[in-house]
Amino acid sequence: MDERADAVVLFGVTGDLAAKKLIPALYELTRRGRLDLPVFGVARSAWDHEHLVRTVRKAVVEAVDVVDEAAFDALAARMTMISGGYDDARTYARLSEALEHTARPLFYLAIPPAVFTDVVGGLKDSGLARRGRVIVEKPFGHDLASAQALAVTLRGAFDPERTFRIDHYLGKEAVEGIAALRFGNRLLEPIWSREHIDNVQITLAEQFGTQGRAGFYDRSGAVRDVLQNHVLQVAALLAMESPAKADELHALRRMRPLTPGSTVFGQYAGYRDEPGVAAGSTTETFVASTLRIDTRRWAGVPFHLRAGKHLAETATEVVVTLRPSAYANATPNLLRLRLGRNDGIGLMLNVKEPGRASRTRPLPLDVDFGAALGRRQEAYERLIDDALDGRQDRFASEETIREEWRIVAPVLDGHQPILPYERGTWGPETPGTLPAGGWHAVGAAGR
Ligand code: NDP
Numbered sequence: 001m002d003e004r005a006d007a008v009v010l011f012g013v014t015g016d017l018a019a020k021k022l023i024p025a026l027y028e029l030t031r032r033g034r035l036d037l038p039v040f041g042v043a044r045s046a047w048d049h050e051h052l053v054r055t056v057r058k059a060v061v062e063a064v065d066v067v068d069e070a071a072f073d074a075l076a077a078r079m080t081m082i083s084g085g086y087d088d089a090r091t092y093a094r095l096s097e098a099l100e101h102t103a104r105p106l107f108y109l110a111i112p113p114a115v116f117t118d119v120v121g122g123l124k125d126s127g128l129a130r131r132g133r134v135i136v137e138k139p140f141g142h143d144l145a146s147a148q149a150l151a152v153t154l155r156g157a158f159d160p161e162r163t164f165r166i167d168h169y170l171g172k173e174a175v176e177g178i179a180a181l182r183f184g185n186r187l188l189e190p191i192w193s194r195e196h197i198d199n200v201q202i203t204l205a206e207q208f209g210t211q212g213r214a215g216f217y218d219r220s221g222a223v224r225d226v227l228q229n230h231v232l233q234v235a236a237l238l239a240m241e242s243p244a245k246a247d248e249l250h251a252l253r254r255m256r257p258l259t260p261g262s263t264v265f266g267q268y269a270g271y272r273d274e275p276g277v278a279a280g281s282t283t284e285t286f287v288a289s290t291l292r293i294d295t296r297r298w299a300g301v302p303f304h305l306r307a308g309k310h311l312a313e314t315a316t317e318v319v320v321t322l323r324p325s326a327y328a329n330a331t332p333n334l335l336r337l338r339l340g341r342n343d344g345i346g347l348m349l350n351v352k353e354p355g356r357a358s359r360t361r362p363l364p365l366d367v368d369f370g371a372a373l374g375r376r377q378e379a380y381e382r383l384i385d386d387a388l389d390g391r392q393d394r395f396a397s398e399e400t401i402r403e404e405w406r407i408v409a410p411v412l413d414g415h416q417p418i419l420p421y422e423r424g425t426w427g428p429e430t431p432g433t434l435p436a437g438g439w440h441a442v443g444a445a446g447r
Pocket of ligand 1: 012013014015016017018020043044045086109110111112113114115137138139
């Protein structure tokens with residue numbers, strides 16, 4: 001599939017994701033000359049064109065420092081609002097009419113799971129799905145069975161090669177860069193195995209809470225929200241044998257299911273008082289777990305994973321601990337991959353302590369990618385651009401998602417005790433928490 005799409009249809013244009021990520025991405029693509037297409041916003045809200053443009057303006061102003069007025073005007077002039085119910089055939093009739101002269105529309109489903117089947121059905125029944133491409137957002141189901149049911153619904157309307165499942169972590173430059181770092185550096189490639197690596201820690205920490213989406217969050221929790229998708233994707237990129245897409249899937253296939261015995265769930269103080277949260281909710285806002293990977297490369301090396309809200313810092317970071325060297329008092333080398341804001345890389349090296357004794361002291365070598373490489377495109381910008389081109393390599397596949405659900409299945413809705421923790425900490429304090437030697441400091445504290 002090589003021809004570029006010739007229209008964008010944004011279902012859920014009135015929503016949170018559209019305002020925070022999708023509209024700013026469409027604006028950036030327009031500014032860079034990559035989006036010269038009609039854009040249709042679809043939602044139930046009865047917005048007229050002015051209302052749509054006002055909302056688009058607000059989203060852009062919040063996302064960028066300085067608005068490029070020519071780019072904004074170009075985008076606004078190409079946008080059309082189509083208001084109607086997601087289960088109403090008239091909505092799709094109006095959309096068909098609007099798309100009459102297009103051959104390859106791209107449908108972005110930025111809508112809640114509750115209306116997903118209606119929209120896919122509407123696109124199928126109206127015949128639009130036959131010539132369109134579709135981008136779908138997580139959650140891809142809430143367990144293995146529902147993910148498979150969702151896959152069947154999608155396959156019933158869209159060809160798999162025209163279906164794009166967003167795990168926006170795959171579109172982040174820093175995450176994609178894991179492969180370049182591993183396979184592009186003779187310094188790293190030979191040591192990337194159990195011979196030299198003691199353990200790997202992956203942290204996805206947010207200093208903020210549910211940001212007004214507590215009702216949605218309460219039905220998902222930290223495992224479904226980020227561990228099942230983003231964190232496992234990062235683990236697969238760290239574990240894979242070669243940069244081939246097939247090897248990422250292969251790495252996921254060799255991951256053992258998580259076990260309740262090596263998993264800790266937490267909930268921050270005050271969570272149950274938030275509007276939208278069920279009384280006595282046992283949804284986890286923090287999870288820590290240890291992943292095992294059954295390959296020759298990783299046998300015996302624990303991958304410690306943790307994710308949570310209202311933690312001490314916002315940081316997405318991998319810390320790779322190397323095995324200790326035998327020299328003097330050398331401490332284990334640490335390699336840090338910062339994947340979120342302030343992305344970059346850090347390496348703790350032992351250098352000689354000044355003085356007469358043969359002692360060493362660890363010193364950090366640190367590179368900030370923003371300073372070194374300049375502005376990189378946002379994940380959503382890159383992913384929408386790819387989908388417009390029909391490029392699949394930065395999207396999750398149906399098989400990937402199936403494996404991810406298999407891995408987290410034993411800790412979903414289990415009978416994991418939920419341990420309370422104070423906001424602004426690193427989660428619940430548990431005796432003998434994993435990992436054995438404790439978590440390395442991450443974010444600013446780890447520099
Ligand atoms: P919203 O809750 O903001 O919903 C999007 C739009 O869908 C709303 O503006 C509303 O439009 C319509 N809608 C909402 N609830 C219903 C309902 N019960 N029945 C029918 N229509 C409804 O969703 P988000 O924008 O937050 O998310 C969209 C998708 O993206 C979801 O699948 C979400 O899981 C996913 N996602 C969101 C992220 C985020 O940061 N927001 C991050 C990652 C994924 P109207 O009433 O005008 O039709």
